[in-house]
Amino acid sequence: MSVPVVGLGAGGHAKVVIEILQADRQYEVIGLLDPNRDIHGKSVLGIPVLGDDGHLPILKARGVEHFFVGLGSTSDLKPRRRLYEFALSQGMKPVSAIHPRAVISPSATLGLGATVMSVATINAAAQLGENVIVNTGAIVEHDCIVGNHVHIATGARLASTVHVGDTTHIGIGAVIRQLITIGSGVLVAAGAVVVDDVPDNVTVAGVPARLLKRNENHD
Numbered sequence: 456m457s458v459p460v461v462g463l464g465a466g467g468h469a470k471v472v473i474e475i476l477q478a479d480r481q482y483e484v485i486g487l488l489d490p491n492r493d494i495h496g497k498s499v500l501g502i503p504v505l506g507d508d509g510h511l512p513i514l515k516a517r518g519v520e521h522f523f524v525g526l527g528s529t530s531d532l533k534p535r536r537r538l539y540e541f542a543l544s545q546g547m548k549p550v551s552a553i554h555p556r557a558v559i560s561p562s563a564t565l566g567l568g569a570t571v572m573s574v575a576t577i578n579a580a581a582q583l584g585e586n587v588i589v590n591t592g593a594i595v596e597h598d599c600i601v602g603n604h605v606h607i608a609t610g611a612r613l614a615s616t617v618h619v620g621d622t623t624h625i626g627i628g629a630v631i632r633q634l635i636t637i638g639s640g641v642l643v644a645a646g647a648v649v650v651d652d653v654p655d656n657v658t659v660a661g662v663p664a665r666l667l668k669r670n671e672n673h674d
Contacts, residue, residue, distance in 0.1 A: 472552045473502055488505060536586065559576075563578065563582070566587060572589065581601070596633075611643075614633035623641040
């Protein structure tokens, strides 16, 4: 019997997660919650949008205990983190969505609520925190340590033994050299090549990557 799951967010990222979970077949996505009232009562890939996040306790009372975060990110991961933490505060349990064409080493560890997309690779002894996205075709090499609520975007590459802090976004096609430490709250811009350590709460861009600006550090 399939486990009922609700998605928090009804945008493009939710579509990808829905299809991954449908391929898994151990879960049944029974609905989506989104603050946009214009889409309430409509559907996404055949999944109804039931209402906003205030509907979550109602679903919990009806026996729906599992969720996924269907909100992606292009830079700011704080809204995604807040959704995840809100669902946990309601007693919900996160599910991981692992695409059948992803390659994950048996010695790698993934935290709760991970999303790993098609042809992504996570190699030996890599450690990923909670609510992490490893997007389509991204590579996390051996012995990397990735914090909570991190998004490694499409085609990004982390060489071996890279450390990434919480709530950091590694942009599409970015490359991180081996043994680099990237702080928390960082935005690595699309296509950047990071060859030096990056402190907390900054944006870096370019080849090689240079400091572009300091990010606001607030919830």
